[in-house]
Amino acid sequence: MIKIEKRNDVSPSIYFLTPILAIFLTLFGGGIIFYVLGFNPIEALKFFFITPISDLYGLSELLVKATPLCLIAIGLSFCFKSNNWNIGAEGQLIFGGIVGGGVALLFYGHDGFYVLPIIILSGAIGGMIFAMIPAVLKTYFNTNEILVSLMLVYVAKLLLDYLVVGPWSNPEGFNFPETRQFSESARMPILFDGLRIHAGIFITLITVFLSWLILYKTYLGFQIKVSGLSLKTAKYAGYKGKTMIIIVFMISGACAGLAGVGEITGPIGQLHRNISPDYGFTAIIVAFLGRLNPIGIIFASLIVALTYLGAETAQIFLQVPKYTGQVFQGMILFFLLGSDYLLFFKIKFLGLKKNEL
Amino acid sequence: MSFDLNFIGILIGAIMASSVPLILAASGELITERSGVLNLGVEGMMIIGAISGFALMIVTDNLFFAVIGSMLSGLIISIIFGILTQSLLTNHVATGLALTIFGIGMSAMIGKNFVGIPGKEFPLLFVNLKENIPFFGPILFGHSVILYFAFLLPFITNYFLKKTKIGLIIRAVGDSPTSASNQGINVILVRYSCILYGGAMCGLAGAYLSLIYTPQWIENMTGGRGWIALALVVFATWSPIKVLIGALIFGGITILQLHMQAIGFRIPVQLLSALPYIMTIIVLVIISRDSRKIKLNTPTSLGQIFYKEK
Numbered sequence: 001m002i003k004i005e006k007r008n009d010v011s012p013s014i015y016f017l018t019p020i021l022a023i024f025l026t027l028f029g030g031g032i033i034f035y036v037l038g039f040n041p042i043e044a045l046k047f048f049f050i051t052p053i054s055d056l057y058g059l060s061e062l063l064v065k066a067t068p069l070c071l072i073a074i075g076l077s078f079c080f081k082s083n084n085w086n087i088g089a090e091g092q093l094i095f096g097g098i099v100g101g102g103v104a105l106l107f108y109g110h111d112g113f114y115v116l117p118i119i120i121l122s123g124a125i126g127g128m129i130f131a132m133i134p135a136v137l138k139t140y141f142n143t144n145e146i147l148v149s150l151m152l153v154y155v156a157k158l159l160l161d162y163l164v165v166g167p168w169s170n171p172e173g174f175n176f177p178e179t180r181q182f183s184e185s186a187r188m189p190i191l192f193d194g195l196r197i198h199a200g201i202f203i204t205l206i207t208v209f210l211s212w213l214i215l216y217k218t219y220l221g222f223q224i225k226v227s228g229l230s231l232k233t234a235k236y237a238g239y240k241g242k243t244m245i246i247i248v249f250m251i252s253g254a255c256a257g258l259a260g261v262g263e264i265t266g267p268i269g270q271l272h273r274n275i276s277p278d279y280g281f282t283a284i285i286v287a288f289l290g291r292l293n294p295i296g297i298i299f300a301s302l303i304v305a306l307t308y309l310g311a312e313t314a315q316i317f318l319q320v321p322k323y324t325g326q327v328f329q330g331m332i333l334f335f336l337l338g339s340d341y342l343l344f345f346k347i348k349f350l351g352l353k354k355n356e357l
Numbered sequence: 358m359s360f361d362l363n364f365i366g367i368l369i370g371a372i373m374a375s376s377v378p379l380i381l382a383a384s385g386e387l388i389t390e391r392s393g394v395l396n397l398g399v400e401g402m403m404i405i406g407a408i409s410g411f412a413l414m415i416v417t418d419n420l421f422f423a424v425i426g427s428m429l430s431g432l433i434i435s436i437i438f439g440i441l442t443q444s445l446l447t448n449h450v451a452t453g454l455a456l457t458i459f460g461i462g463m464s465a466m467i468g469k470n471f472v473g474i475p476g477k478e479f480p481l482l483f484v485n486l487k488e489n490i491p492f493f494g495p496i497l498f499g500h501s502v503i504l505y506f507a508f509l510l511p512f513i514t515n516y517f518l519k520k521t522k523i524g525l526i527i528r529a530v531g532d533s534p535t536s537a538s539n540q541g542i543n544v545i546l547v548r549y550s551c552i553l554y555g556g557a558m559c560g561l562a563g564a565y566l567s568l569i570y571t572p573q574w575i576e577n578m579t580g581g582r583g584w585i586a587l588a589l590v591v592f593a594t595w596s597p598i599k600v601l602i603g604a605l606i607f608g609g610i611t612i613l614q615l616h617m618q619a620i621g622f623r624i625p626v627q628l629l630s631a632l633p634y635i636m637t638i639i640v641l642v643i644i645s646r647d648s649r650k651i652k653l654n655t656p657t658s659l660g661q662i663f664y665k666e667k
Contacts, residue, residue, distance in 0.1 A: 006664075037466060085450055087397075137638070143645040146395075146450055146660075147591055151634040154581060162627035284454060321576060323465035330401075330459025334437065337447035337455070344446070 010343050016296065018343060019289050022336035023303060029331050039318060047317045048310035048328075058309065060195035064267055065308050068093070068259035068276070070301035071204045072283035074211045075255025077292040078248040081215070082224045083231070086249060088134065088149025089256040090280025091156035092127040096257020097264045098160055099126025101271040104186040104264070105168060105179060115185040120203070120261050127257015128250045130156065135249035139242040145249075153280070164271050178272035188266040200262035207255060212294040224248060256280060277308065285333045304329060366492040368612065374500070374570060376608025377507045378403070378562040378579075382586035383593070383600045384510045385558025390590055391518065392551035393531035395660035397453025398438055400583025401460020402556050406431040406563025408464040411574045412471055420479060424503070424564055431560020432553050434460060439552040442662070443545050449660045457583070465576045476572025501569050503561070514597035527551060531656030534663040544663055559583070588637040594644055595654035607633045 030048070031041035052058045072089050079086040100123025107115045134148040161177070170180045188198035215221035223244060227234035234241060263275055286304050290297030311325030382399050389396050410427030414420060438456050441447040479501050487499030518524040529537040530547045538544045566582070567574055585607055592607075593599035614629040644655075 033463075033466070087450065087454070137642055137645075141642045141646045143638075143641045144591075146397075147588070147641060148638055150397075150584065151588055151638050154584065154634045155631045158627040158631040162625050165627075166625065278458075281454065281458065284451065285458075288451060319469075321465035321469055323462045323576060326458045326462030327466060328462075330455045330457075330462060333451060333455035334441065334459065337452055338441055338445050340447065341445040 005345065007344055014343055016291060016293075018339040019291065019296070019300070019336055021339050022289070022332055025335040025339075026328055026331045029335070030328055033327065037320075044314065044318060047314050048324075049306060051317070052306065052309035052313045057195060060192070060197040061309055062302060062305050063201055064196050064198070065305035066301040067198075067200050067204050067266075068263055068279045069283050069286050069305055070298055071207055071259040071262070072252075072256045072280060073286035073290060073297045073301060074204075074207055074294060075252035076283060076287040077211070077290075077294070077297060078215070078224060078251045080287055081228045081292050082244060082248050083228045084135075084138075084245055084248055085146045086131065086134065086149050086252050087146050087284065088131070088151075088153045088280070089252065089283055090276065090278060091149065091153035092130045092253040092256035093260035093263075093276050093280045094153075094156040094160050095130035095260070096123040096127030096253075097260030097271065097275050098156070098163065099123055099257070100261030101179065101182075101264050102163075102168070104182045105271075107186060108180060108183055110183065111185045113185075115183075116188070116265065119186055119265060120258065123261025123264075124254040124257045127260060128254040131249045131253020131256070132246065135246045139245050160271065160275070161273055164273060168271065170270075179270050181270050182265065186265055187269060188262065196267050198262075198266040200266045203258055203262060207258070208294045208298060215294070220247070256283075259283075282308075282329055285329055289332060289336055304332070307332075362492045363495065366495040368616070370495040370499070372605060372609045372612045373496070373508070374504060374608075375611045376604040377504050378565050378570070378582055379586050379589055379604040379607055380507045380510060380601060381503075381562035381565065382559045382583060383589040383604060384514050384597060385555040385562075386586060387514065387590050387593075387595060387597060387600060388518075388527065388558075389551045389555035390659055391531045391595060391656050392527045392548050393534055393656050393658035393661065393663070394442065394548050394552055395449045395453065396435070396438055396456070396552060396555060397450060397587065398435070398456025398460065399555075399559050399587050400579055400581070401457035402431045402434055402559035403460075403563035403566075403579045403583045403586075404464040404577070405434050405460045406560030407567040407578055408468040408471070408563075408574060409560065410564030411476065411567040412467060414477055414568060415471060415474060418477075420477070420568065423568060424561070427560045427564030427568075428557040429560070431563065432557040434463075435552050435556025435559075438556075439549045443548050443552070446662050446664055448662070461577060468574045468576065471574040472576070474574070476568065479569045479572065501565075503565050503569065507565075508601070511597040511601040514600075518597065528656070531658055534658050534661075538663075548663070559586075562586070585633050588633060592633075592637045592640050594640070595656065606636075 027045060031045055034044040035041045053062055072093065076086060076089055100119045103119045103122045130152065133152060134145040137143040137148055138145045164179055165177045168179045170176065170178055188200050191197050191199065215224065223234065223239045226237065227239060227241065227244060259279060260275065264271055268275055282304055286297060286300045289304065290300035307325040307328040311322050314320050314324055315322050382403055386396060386399055406427040409430035410423045413426040414423035434456065438452055441452045442449050481499050481501055483498035487494040518528060526542055526547060530542060530544050534544045563579060566578060589600055589603045589607060592603045610629055610632050614626045617624065618626055
């Protein structure tokens with residue numbers, strides 16, 4: 001006899017251990033997939049998860065990729081904690097990139113310490129404004145924020161495409177779909193010579209700290225958490241639900257916008273069609289894997305960033321497509337969500353006792 | 358004049374062809390959503406269907422196996438979603454996203470050895486009628502059997518949902534799983550079946566792309582059609598007939614931009630491509646502000662986890 005019971009309280013140790021379980025299951029599952037496709041699973045996994053970070057350059061690349069992922073996921077944690085399903089961080093990232101990139105092109109040829117801060121700020125505002133569309137529609141028209149934020153991702157992608165092909169394309173660029181390279185004053189400072197790691201990491205770390213402060217030390221953070229746990233309680237307590245929806249979307253949009261502007265002023269240095277390899281969607285996995293907790297999200301962003309890097313290495317050494325990283329990203333989320341079952345339910349193995357049947 | 362008329366006929370035929378994957382995927386997702394399950398994995402299931410169909414066609418050299426196999430593979434991958442959301446009670450949105458991300462990655466891995474291989478010709482029906490009758494010929498004839506099936510499907514779905522007992526049960530489960538469960542309906546079983554059906558239809562939609570529409574395998578070849586299909590279900594306010602109309606509009610936009618590019622028309626192509634998404638948001642705003650309209654067809658329990666105390 002197996003009996004399944006709902007748990008009343010979730011023990012915090014299991015709560016943070018299941019993500020680790022999920023990671024191990026993902027490695028195992030990935031090994032099986034590699035084996036089925038005719039690779040030596042141990043060797044393939046080594047190329048995927050160890051080779052990429054075995055030198056200084058690789059570690060720097062890991063941080064370059066974790067920087068936007070962590071930033072977006074931190075923003076999303078505000079939304080998810082309060083039960084607002086912002087799925088469109090990718091769109092907010094792109095729109096932040098568009099606004100920031102537009103300002104960078106405006107300041108083309110200008111020198112001055114003020115240029116980069118203005119670009120970064122405008123990128124954050126861009127992402128914020130774009131995230132307010134689903135928030136405002138949700139509060140005033142009761143629309144579903146999942147669908148609206150998702151649809152807007154494609155609107156942002158197409159807008160970017162239009163701009164880099166048309167009005168913003170590089171006048172000396174032989175019709176390539178890209179803008180000019182931004183001036184040096186509009187680029188994130190590089191931290192070490194020869195590596196790509198840039199000052200954007202400080203923006204991420206400051207944001208993580210501020211989020212921790214807001215979520216755990218302020219009344220607003222308390223309100224966000226309560227409305228996530230029970231909307232009814234939040235209503236009885238007299239919290240302004242509509243304002244809060246807009247605030248969490250603004251925070252999350254600003255973070256995604258910052259990530260976008262960090263990418264274009266950091267490693268990319270211009271606008272083109274593919275400024276983000278779906279960071280906005282992958283950050284949803286990061287937010288879940290990190291349990292919506294600022295510290296957890298830092299670790300999760302490093303792990304998920306490794307799947308991006310691993311895919312690039314595996315593409316070179318194993319001739320597998322770069323999309324292979326997504327297999328691991330999808331599996332992590334599958335296993336994580338699945339193992340949550342252990343959190344909320346107890347599985348009891350009972351002997352066959354007559355009086356119990 | 359007769360040439361112009363024939364050209365318009367060919368244009369309409371092309372619009373119909375481009376709307377087929379949208380109709381198939383959206384009709385499948387519609388059934389899934391009417392049972393109260395929001396599966397954001399449409400894109401992932403479609404691309405898995407596309408590669409499985411193409412790979413099977415190359416390996417077995419049999420189009421029938423390819424089509425059936427693509428449906429089966431869409432169904433199999435949707436089982437993952439079913440087990441997670443229905444048995445392990447995971448969040449629908451996150452699970453669906455994981456399915457799409459996983460599907461795109463997995464299809465690229467499977468398809469590694471199939472890149473660049475030319476496809477096989479898929480038999481088209483009534484080709485001689487297409488050439489002999491002006492205007493109506495290219496509209497009505499010379500299509501694949503899947504196209505004819507796709508255009509019948511919304512009507513079958515409509516009849517199934519409104520007139521049959523199983524359709525009624527699906528709607529009941531979607532609108533109020535608790536009452537349905539109290540009536541003795543096995544909510545989980547119904548939802549599983551609807552998820553699997555949706556998966557099979559998305560797989561077929563993918564196979565249409567890789568076997569007929571552009572007969573070859575290209576990484577990420579669904580190119581966001583899964584998301585458009587998802588938008589389409591909302592755009593159609595969960596009504597099968599409106600899915601057909603919406604698919605023709607969205608498919609028409611795709612064909613229109615190709616031709617406008619050719620003519621050198623000044624409207625940016627990107628604006629046209631963005632129209633389906635913008636229109637869906639507008640429809641969503643219109644139906645959501647009016648609680649009567651949204652109640653009409655929207656499954657009330659959409660995306661909510663159902664758990665029965667045992």
